[in-house]
Amino acid sequence: MSGKTLFEKVWDAHVVVAETTDTPAVLYADLHLVHEVTSPQAFSELRERGLQLRRPDRMLATLDHSTPTLPTNADGSRPYANAEAQAQVTQLETNCREFGVELHGWDSADRGIVHVIGPELGATQPGMTIVCGDSHTSTHGAFGALAFGIGTTEVGHVMATQCLLQRKPKTMAIHVDGHLPAGISAKDLILHIIGAIGVDGGTGYVLEYRGAAVEALSMDERMTVCNMSIEAGARAGLIAPDDTTFAWLKGRPRTPQGAAWDVAVATWRALRSDDGAAYDREVRIDASAVKPTVTYGTHPGMAIAMDAPVPAATNAQEHRALDYMQSKPGQPMQGTPVDVVFVGSCTNSRLSDLREAANVLRGRRVADGVRMLVVPGSEAVRRDAEREGLHQVFTAAGAEWRVPGCSMCIAMNGDLAQPGQLVVSTSNRNFEGRQGKGARTVLASPATAAASALAGRIADPRDYAVRDNRRQEQAA
Amino acid sequence: MKPITRIHSRTAVLADENIDTDRIIPARFLTTTTREGLGKLCFNDWRYQADGSDNPAFPLNQPQAQGCSIVVAGRNFGCGSSREHAPWALLDYGVQAVLCSEIADIFRGNALKNGLLAIVIDELEHRWLLKHPGIELVIDVREQFIALPDGGRIPFRLEPFARHCLLNGVDQLGYLLQHSDAITEYEQAQEAA
Numbered sequence: 001m002s003g004k005t006l007f008e009k010v011w012d013a014h015v016v017v018a019e020t021t022d023t024p025a026v027l028y029a030d031l032h033l034v035h036e037v038t039s040p041q042a043f044s045e046l047r048e049r050g051l052q053l054r055r056p057d058r059m060l061a062t063l064d065h066s067t068p069t070l071p072t073n074a075d076g077s078r079p080y081a082n083a084e085a086q087a088q089v090t091q092l093e094t095n096c097r098e099f100g101v102e103l104h105g106w107d108s109a110d111r112g113i114v115h116v117i118g119p120e121l122g123a124t125q126p127g128m129t130i131v132c133g134d135s136h137t138s139t140h141g142a143f144g145a146l147a148f149g150i151g152t153t154e155v156g157h158v159m160a161t162q163c164l165l166q167r168k169p170k171t172m173a174i175h176v177d178g179h180l181p182a183g184i185s186a187k188d189l190i191l192h193i194i195g196a197i198g199v200d201g202g203t204g205y206v207l208e209y210r211g212a213a214v215e216a217l218s219m220d221e222r223m224t225v226c227n228m229s230i231e232a233g234a235r236a237g238l239i240a241p242d243d244t245t246f247a248w249l250k251g252r253p254r255t256p257q258g259a260a261w262d263v264a265v266a267t268w269r270a271l272r273s274d275d276g277a278a279y280d281r282e283v284r285i286d287a288s289a290v291k292p293t294v295t296y297g298t299h300p301g302m303a304i305a306m307d308a309p310v311p312a313a314t315n316a317q318e319h320r321a322l323d324y325m326q327s328k329p330g331q332p333m334q335g336t337p338v339d340v341v342f343v344g345s346c347t348n349s350r351l352s353d354l355r356e357a358a359n360v361l362r363g364r365r366v367a368d369g370v371r372m373l374v375v376p377g378s379e380a381v382r383r384d385a386e387r388e389g390l391h392q393v394f395t396a397a398g399a400e401w402r403v404p405g406c407s408m409c410i411a412m413n414g415d416l417a418q419p420g421q422l423v424v425s426t427s428n429r430n431f432e433g434r435q436g437k438g439a440r441t442v443l444a445s446p447a448t449a450a451a452s453a454l455a456g457r458i459a460d461p462r463d464y465a466v467r468d469n470r471r472q473e474q475a476a
Numbered sequence: 477m478k479p480i481t482r483i484h485s486r487t488a489v490l491a492d493e494n495i496d497t498d499r500i501i502p503a504r505f506l507t508t509t510t511r512e513g514l515g516k517l518c519f520n521d522w523r524y525q526a527d528g529s530d531n532p533a534f535p536l537n538q539p540q541a542q543g544c545s546i547v548v549a550g551r552n553f554g555c556g557s558s559r560e561h562a563p564w565a566l567l568d569y570g571v572q573a574v575l576c577s578e579i580a581d582i583f584r585g586n587a588l589k590n591g592l593l594a595i596v597i598d599e600l601e602h603r604w605l606l607k608h609p610g611i612e613l614v615i616d617v618r619e620q621f622i623a624l625p626d627g628g629r630i631p632f633r634l635e636p637f638a639r640h641c642l643l644n645g646v647d648q649l650g651y652l653l654q655h656s657d658a659i660t661e662y663e664q665a666q667e668a669a
Contacts, residue, residue, distance in 0.1 A: 016662040017655055022636050026655050028662055038559065040509035049649075054659075066507055084507040091509050135558040135582060149558035151586035152511075153648070161652045163659055167635060169581075199494055200552040203581055233555060235581050299494050299555070317493040317550060410503045431498040431556060433521045 003274020005171050006240050007206045010146040010271070014129045016163055024165040030128040032158045033114045034061035034101065036092040037412075038133025042156035043095040053099050054162045060123050061096050062104040063089055064113045066413055069375050069402035078106075081414030112378020112404045115139040115227065115346040119219070120380050122252025126241035126268040131158055136346045136428065137236075138229040142222035143249070144241035144271045146206070149230065169235065170280035172205040173273075176213040178287040183462040185356065186221035187348060187426065187445035189213070190228045191293040191303040193285055199301030202234025205281065208273065209239050213287035219248040220352040227347045228428050231300035240272035292460050294333050295430045295443040297321035302430075306334040306448070306458055324432055325440050333442065334458050339421035341372040341399075341453040342435070343446050345409035348426035349377030351384050353446045357426075358390045360450035360464050361397040367456030372399035373415065375407040399453070411435045424452040477591050479645035482616050483572050488541035489609040490549045496556035497583060501565045503557075514561055515568030540610050545572040548605045552576075554583025554594070563587040563594075573615055575622070577602035588638040589648060593617070601630045617642055 004012070017026035039061075046053070053059065066085040072078050080086040096103035104111045110121060115136055118124040124140045130147035131137060133155045140147035154164055174197075180189060194201075207229050209222075217225065222239050229237030246265050249255050256264045291305035298321040304310065312329040313319040322329065327336075343349070343357045354376060366372045374394045376382040382404055385391055391401040408415040409427035411434065417423045419438025426449050430441035444452065447461035454464065505517045523534045530537045536547075547566075553576045554562060563586050566574070573593035587594035593615060597605075605611065614623040617639060622630040634642070641648055 016658050022640070024635070024637050026652065026658065028659070037506050041511050041560075044510070045649075082507070088507050088509055133558060133560075135556065137558075149582055151558055151560035151582065151589065153560060153586065153589045157649055157652055160649060161656070161659060162663075163652055163655070165637065165648060165652060199555060200578055200580070203552070203578060230556075230582075233552070233580060299496065301494075315493065316491060320492065412503045412506055416504075429496075429498070429556060431496045433502055434498050437502070437521050 003277040005273040005277045005279060006144060006208055006238055006271055007146060007171050008277070010127055010129065010144070011168060013127065014146070019168060024167045026163050027166045028129060028163055029131045029158050030058060031118070031123055031130045032059045032162075033118055033130065033132035033134075033137065034059055034092070034155070035064050035114050035132070035134065036088045037065045038152050039095065039155055040088065040091045041152050042133075042159055043099065045156045046159055051160045053101070053159050056100045058162060059101045060104070060118065060121070061092060061101050062111055062114050062117055063092060063106065064404070065406045065410060067405045068413055069405045069407045069415055071403060079414075081412070085413060109379055112380065113346045113349060113406055115223075116349060116377035116381065119143065119223065120252070120378060122249055122255035125249065125255065125264075126245060127271050131164065135230045136227050138234070139223050139227040139346055141226040141229065141236050141238040142219060143245055144238055144268065146236055146238065148235040170205045172202060172207050172234070172281040172283065173279040174207055174209050174283050174285060176209060176211040176285045176287050179213055179216060180287045180290055183447070183465055184290050184292065185445040185447060186217055186224040188290050188293040189287065190225045191295065191300065191443060192290045194228060194232045194300050195293065195303035196285060197232050197283055199231065199299045200233040201301075202229060202232035205234050207232070207234045207237035208279070209237060210273070214239055215242065218352060219244060220350045223350070224347055228300065231428055241268050292445065292448050292462070294448065294458060295441070296325060296327045296333050298324055298430055298432050300428065300430060300443060303443070304333070306460060307332050334460060336422065336442070336458045338370055338424050338452050338456055338458060340417045340423040341366070341370060341449050342375070342408040342423055342425040342427065343449050344373065344375030344377065344407050345427035346377065346406070347428045348446050349375060349381065351381050353426065354381065354385050354390050355388075357446040357450040358393040360447050360461050361399070361454065362393050364397055364454050366398040366453045370453050370456050372397070372453045373402060373408060374399050375402040376404050378404050408435050424449045424458060477641070477645050477647065480591055480593070480642045481618055482614055483546065483593060484614045485545040485572070486543070487546045487548050487575075487605060487609055487611050487613055488536050488544035489606055490535055490547055491606050493550035494552045494555055495549055497554060497559050497562040498556055500554070500562040501559065506559060506561055508561070511564045513568065514565035515570070518565040518569035545570055546575065546613055546615065547571050547573070548575045548602070548609070550576070550606070551578045551602075553579050554587070555580040558582045558586070560586045560590070563590045563592045567592050575602070575605060588634070588642065591642065593642070595632050595634070597622070597630055597632050
């Protein structure tokens with residue numbers, strides 16, 4: 001008998017009622033993450049039907065999407081984008097109070113982007129099934145959890161039954177061989193992967209990232225990679241848990257403690273694909289070939305090395321994308337003038353991301369005319385960053401240091417770019433209008449974003465690292 | 477949900493590939509706490525000009541597209557976010573079916589749960605439909621084919637449970653609640669382990 005993949009092990013352990021030809025599996029959800037945007041209609045449905053939450057203890061809620069990232073006003077009020085955004089936040093506060101859900105709201109020291117705080121609190125654990133009304137739930141796959149985004153109807157299903165109706169997806173192994181070159185980040189890697197397999201290459205699949213280059217990644221980097229699985233169309237992406245995972249999780253509030261921790265780790269160690277396990281599709285990526293990578297079009301699959309020529313459009317959609325972006329076929333993205341730089345989002349707002357950006361910015365100034373926003377992913381990240389003085393590096397460079405939230409990634413809280421402006425963004429989507437109507441998004445790593453802010457043009461962060469080294473050599 | 481057995485309409489074509497959920501309904505409209513009234517915001521930034529008037533270049537604004545409830549869309553329709561506001565907006569706008577050679581997973585699931593027929597068809601037939609807007613089609617959910625005016629048929633396959641729910645107006649939450657005992661047993665077994 002051939003072995004099982006990591007995905008199959010997690011899936012099989014959560015089947016409550018097996019799938020048949022006529023009916024999908026009833027799949028148990030261990031953890032249900034909730035935020036203000038995709039939950040209100042589900043709570044309303046529960047109320048209308050007179051239903052209760054089956055397992056409020058398996059839910060964790062936060063405020064992130066519609067929340068302002070500017071500090072409170074002098075009168076203590078919060079600078080919401082509009083009354084509707086405020087009402088949505090108030091609605092979640094009310095819902096959590098009435099239904100007994102743990103909410104990390106404004107007064108919580110742990111509030112933050114839902115996909116940042118789940119792992120921080122240790123709520124995200126290997127082998128779990130994790131769902132949330134948010135497509136970037138795939139982030140939690142970095143811990144060897146099966147984690148995927150669901151719609152609001154399904155949010156209601158999980159609230160009432162802790163289960164989902166699901167057909168078993170196909171599996172795809174993404175083997176990343178070799179090692180990432182110095183100065184190349186996990187963001188460059190995942191943009192490179194999506195560029196290789198395409199914006200719909202993962203549709204119908206769960207991805208498993210594996211190979212030497214993946215094993216070498218830190219947890220923050222693994223989260224960046226898994227986060228963007230959905231940008232290739234895959235609902236989920238997983239990485240087998242290992243010592244890196246266990247070391248990161250140990251001691252976090254919601255993880256097992258004491259002897260229970262050792263038992264848990266022993267169980268988690270079995271969560272890897274067996275030798276000989278078969279995938280429906282396998283892809284090989286050479287890590288050593290990855291360069292600083294950016295997008296040039298209006299979906300994340302339109303990604304290339306920043307020094308490579310923009311490909312000519314081959315169909316109407318690509319023509320429209322290049323027109324919208326004002327990208328020029330045959331010319332590289334490197335050197336393109338920049339208006340706004342955004343460092344943040346569930347893709348790249350963790351401490352190591354902020355360090356990566358700060359290392360480039362330290363002692364330098366953002367170019368005239370460029371607006372730079374740095375938005376930490378959570379209150380914990382904000383505290384840690386401020387303890388290290390990173391906020392001073394950002395503000396000294398001329399960037400804005402904000403309060404945690406999704407901010408300009410989804411631009412529904414008032415943080416947005418103006419029509420025509422070009423944004424170099426560490427977020428996950430470069431769709432038309434994603435960061436403001438008419439705004440043009442170029443996805444990039446935190447280091448590339450910082451380098452581009454300094455240059456006022458899309459720039460290679462390695463050039464600044466070289467200058468830093470030279471400066472240090474001269475000083476020595 | 478009321479049962480859906482067949483849809484009869486002319487087609488309108490949105491030929492662009494990868495029409496994402498931000499294009500279907502921009503994120504800034506997601507601050508709503510209800511499902512209703514999103515139709516007027518559907519395709520907002522594509523459909524309207526800066527002054528709020530209809531954009532004549534938007535395919536669904538064109539006279540021949542009026543009254544069409546079947547949209548033939550370019551490959552990978554609905555990619556991007558999990559927002560169920562996308563199918564809610566499409567349905568409220570009057571779209572009852574989307575035909576495509578590939579539809580993004582989360583969007584497709586959300587659509588079918590709301591009675592929006594998200595139907596995957598063969599690439600060859602998809603290409604033909606993209607080139608021939610305004611064709612009169614009948615989508616037969618029970619028999620799983622699309623009838624063309626010349627008597628030709630395009631077969632398709634819906635996930636059997638989704639099809640059953642559409643045909644019979646089955647409420648999926650009601651179905652899940654019937655498994656409460658099995659869920660309790662599962663939870664007890666997990667806690668014992």
